[in-house]
Amino acid sequence: MKKKTVKVNDKMQKGYRYELTEPAGRNFHPDFKPDLTPKQMLALGVFGGKYMTDCKKEFPKSWFTRAKLSPKHHDDTLNYFHKHASQPLKVWKEKGWINKKHDPRGWFQWYCRYYMGRRLPEEDARQIKRWKAIRRHMAQITKNCRPGDTSCRPGQRQALLHWAYDSRKI
Numbered sequence: 001m002k003k004k005t006v007k008v009n010d011k012m013q014k015g016y017r018y019e020l021t022e023p024a025g026r027n028f029h030p031d032f033k034p035d036l037t038p039k040q041m042l043a044l045g046v047f048g049g050k051y052m053t054d055c056k057k058e059f060p061k062s063w064f065t066r067a068k069l070s071p072k073h074h075d076d077t078l079n080y081f082h083k084h085a086s087q088p089l090k091v092w093k094e095k096g097w098i099n100k101k102h103d104p105r106g107w108f109q110w111y112c113r114y115y116m117g118r119r120l121p122e123e124d125a126r127q128i129k130r131w132k133a134i135r136r137h138m139a140q141i142t143k144n145c146r147p148g149d150t151s152c153r154p155g156q157r158q159a160l161l162h163w164a165y166d167s168r169k170i
Helices: 038-044 089-094 107-116 121-134 136-144 154-162
Strands: 004-009 014-020
Touching: 038 107, 038 154, 107 121, 121 136, 136 154
Parallel strands: none
Antiparallel strands: 004 014
């Protein structure tokens, strides 16, 4: 595959560049097996529609054809489970979850770029470890909800959706 350089100029990053070294949606780390693609997540409804509204140029147009977005404000009614399941960016920064240089918007931005083919071995390992840790919420849903009852624990289900886990299947 020929390497491609992506140039980013949005509200949170000016002049940032990265290389795509893998084909989109392929050659993921063996421990990283998300249920959903970024396009599927955006179409289902994540992050109150506010995430990614100013950086559409960076990603394929097809990701946004059915995306549930709210450019002006966070709107939980756009979330698949209609629940608020995010912490403010300020909290993410305080907890050290944000890589300011590469992905100032957090995990989902990392996932979108990883999906597109960017690889940053150290950062990828950190984010995949975080992704695996979120799986604990699956166990809570399995333990406390009847199979197929998506009305049970909608906040946890929405949080899982934000991490590319499809809790509708539980």
